[in-house]
Amino acid sequence: MAKVLLVEDNEMNRDMLGRRLQRRGFELVIAIDGEEGLAKAGSEQPDIILMDMSLPGIDGWEATRRLKAMPEMRAIPIIALTAHAMSGDREKALEAGCDDYDTKPVEFDRLLGKIESLLKPA
Numbered sequence: 001m002a003k004v005l006l007v008e009d010n011e012m013n014r015d016m017l018g019r020r021l022q023r024r025g026f027e028l029v030i031a032i033d034g035e036e037g038l039a040k041a042g043s044e045q046p047d048i049i050l051m052d053m054s055l056p057g058i059d060g061w062e063a064t065r066r067l068k069a070m071p072e073m074r075a076i077p078i079i080a081l082t083a084h085a086m087s088g089d090r091e092k093a094l095e096a097g098c099d100d101y102d103t104k105p106v107e108f109d110r111l112l113g114k115i116e117s118l119l120k121p122a
Contacts, residue, residue, distance in 0.1 A: 017108075034059055041073055064078050079102055080100070
């Protein structure tokens with residue numbers, strides 16, 4: 001069972017996405033801001049991280065850059081989640097170190113496909 005770290009400050013989004021992931025058999029770890037996301041990434045060693053980019057304090061862009069700068073975290077795939085899908089946001093997310101990008105509201109089957117693709121052994 002893969003462990004997913006969901007870094008999301010919106011309670012409704014956390015609840016909806018978290019329940020759907022758990023129903024699909026994923027072990028779920030939740031962080032409500034970038035600082036907690038960094039701490040839980042280190043302590044929980046997730047298999048994949050779903051990172052909201054608009055977080056209070058340390059935003060998702062900075063949290064991703066910090067995670068990818070750590071040798072022990074570099075291999076963990078990160079999917080950026082953002083409601084502010086602007087031109088260039090996908091490129092910005094990939095430059096920050098995200099491995100993929102998805103928009104909110106989340107279309108769960110599409111996101112699940114991205115998660116499964118990133119978790120497949122190379």
